[in-house]
Amino acid sequence: QNILTVCFSVGYSVVALNHVIDFKEKKQEIIKPVSPSELFPSLPIVQGTSKRIKVLTRLTLIVSDPSHCNLLRSTSANIRLYDIIAVFPKTEKLFHIACTTLDVDLVCINVTEKLPFYFRRPPVNMAIDRGIYFELLYTPAIKDSTMRRYTISNAISLMQICKGKNIVISSAAERPLELRGPYDVANLGLLFGLSEGEAKAAVSTNCRATMLHGETRKSACGVVYTVKKPRKVEEEETVPACKKAKTQA
């Protein structure tokens, strides 16, 4: 809860709480997501605008075996309750499957160890066409020097294949001090090889697109997002940033 308070004070308008599921243990059940209203009796207001902050829920599946993917296809009721679904593939085949056929919103890219596989262009291009985003974490880079090297090398190899499109940078912060402000995260994107416009998009517009993709998945058809346009002045609705943070167990 502390993390969320710091998030809001720094200037994020939408936060997603992550729940990680690892398939190494035998019995894993998808539990219901923590409802955000349990954490905050009333959500505070975004700095600068007069809208309330949104807290979304997100599920990350660490898959190392193709049979784990069946969980996604099963119509378990609890999966539908999550707003965003992300998958963390460990092998090349799974990466290919995740980009092409799996019904997810985000594909996480490992930053804590050397990638066991190289990225190839066809699955990456298919993922971009389908609207799936690749996610990079930045908190390991802040904590540890060897992680920093792996993060940068993995990120740059991803950039070379996908040309900087469809990237989302997020934190896996476990403590409030591991969080960084949106402008700082966009600057980190520069280190990862993104251009300045792409880095800012990685924090703002790409995240919003992921949110909408999640809503699309829930409603099983397209989403038309309407914005009220007053007659004289054209207003653009922008969501400054979207972040993901680990829930406090």
Place this chain on the structure above:
Amino acid sequence: MVRFKNRYVLCEVVSEDPRCRQCIEDRALGLAVRDAITRVHGDYGLACCSISFTVKYLNAYTGTVLLRCRKDSYRLLCSALPFVRYLESRAQRYPCFLNTLHVGGTIRTCQKFLIQYNRTQLLRLLQNCTNEEERQCIQKSLLSCSLTEEQSQSGDEEEDDGTE
């Protein structure tokens, strides 16, 4: 006209420990930033950034910091700022992080931004106010903040709220 162009980076020190803010010193902060640059960009980065690197303004009550660097190397500086993890002063380590607010070419633009930012912060505090006296105090300071033409470095004319 040949002159050296600088970039002024406005940051805010965010920390959980309330004692951290009172002990911020400009030298300690400068050292912490230089250390972060060395860790991220190495010797080359440190040398590039420290050509004209100083801490120009420091406000211990609100945790506002203004750093100056050359225009050619401000990207190196900005990309290394997220890696500052703690401030060290008087043999005590305070975990904290720097939140970049604004990058400007002159001190005056940074000042203008800071006044607007502080105004929004005061508004936010106004909402969380429980005490009637505090409300009056904050409202008065909101109405009175402005950019005056003083030569002194203190610049922004807001009241400091000690209840941060």
